[in-house]
Amino acid sequence: MYMEFLKAKNEYIAASRRAFACGLAAGSVGNLSIRIPSTQLMIVKPSGITLGEVDETNLVIADLFGNLVEGKAKPTKETLLHGGLYRNRPQIGAVVHVHPVYSIMCANCFEEMPLVTKQMKQITSRPVPILKIKHNTVDEAGMRQVEALLKDRPEACCFLLEEHGLVSFAATMQDAQNNAELIEENARVFWEMAKAVRTSGSGQGESW
Numbered sequence: 001m002y003m004e005f006l007k008a009k010n011e012y013i014a015a016s017r018r019a020f021a022c023g024l025a026a027g028s029v030g031n032l033s034i035r036i037p038s039t040q041l042m043i044v045k046p047s048g049i050t051l052g053e054v055d056e057t058n059l060v061i062a063d064l065f066g067n068l069v070e071g072k073a074k075p076t077k078e079t080l081l082h083g084g085l086y087r088n089r090p091q092i093g094a095v096v097h098v099h100p101v102y103s104i105m106c107a108n109c110f111e112e113m114p115l116v117t118k119q120m121k122q123i124t125s126r127p128v129p130i131l132k133i134k135h136n137t138v139d140e141a142g143m144r145q146v147e148a149l150l151k152d153r154p155e156a157c158c159f160l161l162e163e164h165g166l167v168s169f170a171a172t173m174q175d176a177q178n179n180a181e182l183i184e185e186n187a188r189v190f191w192e193m194a195k196a197v198r199t200s201g202s203g204q205g206e207s208w
């Protein structure tokens with residue numbers, strides 16, 4: 001149990017810092033979480049710090065309903081989203097929620113995001129769903145939209161949030177993080193393709 005916690009903690013810190021270094025989240029937004037194996041607990045980021053500042057002294061342990069179990073700070077406001085994903089899909093071991101620019105632009109302008117890279121097609125078989133959630137964070141009403149999506153799309157391993165960002169989830173932190181980076185890459189390629197098609201006026205991609 002202790003060794004598993006140590007491994008999870010190290011993965012969580014490394015992934016958070018990498019996400020920040022890659023520019024996937026500005027300021028103190030974005031939050032990653034990892035489930036502590038064989039428990040109903042997760043490691044999450046506290047409110048008010050950047051992903052680049054995450055370390056052993058400020059991490060927070062919460063239950064899957066977002067209640068603080070250990071740590072000095074308040075857990076991130078997005079704990080409802082993270083905990084809800086773990087509760088709804090027990091096979092999920094890690095969640096990456098970040099705010100990269102191209103993913104947000106696609107979420108603001110389209111109903112779903114087509115898969116336009118081979119790497120993205122290896123991750124998932126259908127276009128990336130986009131959720132239009134009213135509030136700044138995923139509240140209980142928003143979580144009901146997420147739950148409906150998980151039920152409707154059992155293959156889904158990610159979704160975009162309008163005016164907000166992306167959510168990627170997988171059995172391991174390595175996959176959740178890798179997928180998050182590939183989703184943003186797909187968003188950037190798709191955005192530039194859609195722009196090129198509009199500029200050329202070829203009519204190709206009218207359904208975009």
Ligand SMILES: [Zn+2]
Pocket residue numbers: 029030031078097098099164165
């Ligand atoms: Zn967010």
